[in-house]
Amino acid sequence: MKRFLILAMCLGLWSMASAEGLFSPPDLPKAKAGSQCVDKPELMRKQHMQHILHQRNQTMRQGIRDSKNSLVECVNCHVTKTAKGDFPSIDDKQHFCAGCHQYASVKIDCFQCHASKPDLITGGK
Amino acid sequence: MTNSLNRREFLTLSSSLMLLTIPVAANPPRPLDQPATSQKRWGLLIDTSKCSSGCDACVNACHIENGVTGNNRPASDAQWIRKVTVKDKQTQKVTSLPLMCQHCENPPCVDVCPTTASFKRADGIVLVDKHLCIGCRYCMMACPYKARSFIHEKVENQKPHAPRGMGTVESCNLCVKRVDEGKLPACVEACKNAGHSAILFGDLKDPNSEIFQKLQKVSSTALRADMGLNPGVRYENL
Numbered sequence: 256m257k258r259f260l261i262l263a264m265c266l267g268l269w270s271m272a273s274a275e276g277l278f279s280p281p282d283l284p285k286a287k288a289g290s291q292c293v294d295k296p297e298l299m300r301k302q303h304m305q306h307i308l309h310q311r312n313q314t315m316r317q318g319i320r321d322s323k324n325s326l327v328e329c330v331n332c333h334v335t336k337t338a339k340g341d342f343p344s345i346d347d348k349q350h351f352c353a354g355c356h357q358y359a360s361v362k363i364d365c366f367q368c369h370a371s372k373p374d375l376i377t378g379g380k
Numbered sequence: 381m382t383n384s385l386n387r388r389e390f391l392t393l394s395s396s397l398m399l400l401t402i403p404v405a406a407n408p409p410r411p412l413d414q415p416a417t418s419q420k421r422w423g424l425l426i427d428t429s430k431c432s433s434g435c436d437a438c439v440n441a442c443h444i445e446n447g448v449t450g451n452n453r454p455a456s457d458a459q460w461i462r463k464v465t466v467k468d469k470q471t472q473k474v475t476s477l478p479l480m481c482q483h484c485e486n487p488p489c490v491d492v493c494p495t496t497a498s499f500k501r502a503d504g505i506v507l508v509d510k511h512l513c514i515g516c517r518y519c520m521m522a523c524p525y526k527a528r529s530f531i532h533e534k535v536e537n538q539k540p541h542a543p544r545g546m547g548t549v550e551s552c553n554l555c556v557k558r559v560d561e562g563k564l565p566a567c568v569e570a571c572k573n574a575g576h577s578a579i580l581f582g583d584l585k586d587p588n589s590e591i592f593q594k595l596q597k598v599s600s601t602a603l604r605a606d607m608g609l610n611p612g613v614r615y616e617n618l
Contacts, residue, residue: 313415316499318560
């Protein structure tokens with residue numbers, strides 16, 4: 256019984272720790288300075304796909320383009336230049352999306368078609 | 381001549397001023413929070429007599445605008461627009477023209493698509509939703525204009541506004557983002573800048589638009605009109 260209690264406590268601690276972000280991936284690159292995300296980081300961490308899933312259909316099918324949620328804007332703020340001075344490839348851990356997705360071992364499909372770097376002409380504005 | 385206008389002069393002057401201002405003011409871009417509607421139908425009128433046989437400004441502009449790159453394999457590289465030379469066997473008359481997705485009213489590519497990835501937007505622009513495209517290429521077989529391409533190889537460094545990737549089909553999207561922003565498609569602008577102005581872009585449903593008025597005056601050809609697809613792209617002097 257004592258062992259069971261200890262196990263239960265450990266599990267409780269573990270769930271608290273993960274909720275507080277102790278298990279967040281190390282060294283994620285910072286977003287562009289002075290930029291503000293569309294929602295709180297703890298929500299974005301879990302729900303970023305929900306933010307753009309509805310918007311993508313509206314934009315693609317109906318041409319509605321005013322949404323604050325946009326994959327292009329995610330990339331513009333979050334994909335920043337490495338120490339070498341160039342934008343990291345999507346296979347590189349220094350890419351914001353790849354850093355987390357490689358850590359969580361979840362495949363990203365977005366960048367099979369979408370640009371994974373800010374536009375080189377506008378430099379992400 | 382006196383400074384004051386009489387009634388007749390006033391009416392003539394004001395009506396001619398009205399005529400001058402209408403074509404400019406009639407087409408404000410749709411607000412970006414509003415969906416495209418069937419009130420408009422975007423189309424092109426291509427005057428083949430102004431199209432120069434050696435010129436491929438429209439093709440280059442399209443491929444730069446949309447980041448359409450190939451792997452130096454012409455048989456399988458994507459083409460959103462291409463220059464075609466046709467010759468009348470009887471008269472030997474040679475005509476050069478650009479050929480792209482004809483943005484049909486009844487698009488066969490949409491009819492055959494098993495996943496509804498191929499679709500026609502309310503304002504007549506025919507598009508591929510690559511989120512749904514499974515790369516079956518049925519649309520490529522259905523299109524009588526050979527307007528679509530399949531992406532065989534991995535694509536990198538795409539334009540943010542023009543996603544394209546391996547395993548999906550793509551074609552001319554009439555520069556849909558530029559059109560939504562009230563700009564001209566890249567090919568139309570490039571043709572103008574090259575000094576030919578052979579491609580006219582506009583709303584086929586707006587009686588005040590330049591394209592509507594020109595289509596009423598000149599005789600134009602719909603390619604493969606026998607198929608009843610009613611393409612949004614028309615050719616003049618063909």
